[in-house]
């Protein structure tokens with residue numbers, strides 16, 4: 418049975434004797450253990466990151482980029498293995514896991530362009546014989562705290578860019594599926610990354626608090642649930658850290674009466690039920706506008722019934738289990754609440770049984786119709802395969818629903834009207850917006866981030882936002898002595 422330690426200075430190591438179980442969510446069985454790191458482990462990781470920073474930050478951006486290029490090559494050869502590690506501990510289908518590694522790899526590819534991305538600005542003669550330039554310099558030790566649902570992709574939103582910028586990076590992955598992070602770090606070492614530049618420390622909230630309170634760590638990148646994101650944001654800021662904290666979501670997909678209904682239904686299917694709804698960009702609310710509602714509900718229901726719910730080892734599986742027994746219970750409780758609140762339960766995933774996997778954490782596709790904005794199942798993030806259909810009279814009501822919701826991660830509209838689509842993309846108060854695209858996840862060279870309760874901090878992840886987050890701006894104004902006039906000046910210099 419595997420025993421996952423930390424990865425510090427290029428070696429698997431840990432002092433702590435406390436371990437937590439890792440489960441196979443398909444079977445509901447223990448498949449390993451992960452260390453809950455101690456203060457001693459934490460001190461070692463900080464020391465290693467601090468030592469590595471002095472050299473790595475002096476390594477030229479071009480040399481850093483070459484290590485990252487090599488890493489990209491190695492990752493490409495290891496996609497299958499990484500996907501298998503993810504599926505075993507997370508439960509998602511193998512193709513879905515491969516897709517998520519690929520999306521992470523694209524950030525690595527983006528980070529290879531760091532010599533170009535870190536180029537500064539230069540102005541000649543900002544005053545007579547005075548030149549001025551701005552450069553971006555690394556922060557120092559940076560840290561990332563990540564959720565269970567994307568054990569490769571979400572860490573890869575952070576560390577490739579941080580490290581490309583000349584920082585060192587400490588990753589604290591989710592304790593529910595920690596093995597992938599260790600593999601990602603080992604492969605980076607194989608690519609020639611010096612020891613200590615990328616360290617992984619495992620554990621739960623105790624290690625998170627050690628990170629937040631440590632004075633040598635200069636920034637925190639967080640992705641997870643909203644209450645924890647808010648806590649991380651406030652506490653990190655109080656310790657003077659730069660912070661980006663991405664939280665939960667309740668993404669609405671608006672279907673207009675003029676939409677191509679087949680496309681909308683197909684889009685909703687993957688976006689609502691793919692990865693068992695455990696995606697921050699999952700569609701959990703379909704807003705049916707006007708006359709489209711009855712057909713939409715009927716078609717979603719028909720298609721959702723034919724989805725294959727099975728473990729990742731079954732190549733025909735459309736959707737696997739949810740992450741844990743507790744999370745399954747939480748989702749089932751939300752379905753009970755939805756019924757009590759008066760929503761119409763069209764499809765009930767509570768009693769699904771998979772032969773041979775009776776103890777697995779499976780929840781079947783669930784569909785509610787006639788959900789209203791005052792219901793708890795509408796307001797809360799459920800993070801499972803539960804789709805709510807809300808009926809809106811017209812476009813204006815649909816937009817109001819999107820904008821009044823506390824979360825602002827992603828949204829999408831299905832329509833064949835360019836004017837409506839333009840109005841929607843301009844006026845919705847959401848960070849990532851799709852038009853006839855169900856999950857509008859930005860590519861690596863754009864940036865990922867929501868609004869409202871879905872992001873605390875000023876910077877989104879990756880793309881140029883990532884480079885800005887992981888660097889400090891310095892502006893130099895310079896004049897050579899020969900041109901300096903004799904005697905002091907007491908007025909503001911002007912041209």
Ligand code: NAD
Nearest residue numbers: 563564565590591621622625641642645663664665666697
């Ligand atoms: P979580 O908030 O429970 O955990 C995230 C990380 O925080 C983990 O590493 C965990 O160990 C740590 N943590 C948990 N509780 C803590 C506490 N009290 N104090 C300090 N640290 C703590 O989230 P999760 O269940 O792993 O992931 C699912 C959540 O992540 C969902 O809400 C989902 O929407 C969100 N998510 C958001 C995005 C995004 O981009 N906005 C992406 C992926 C996931």
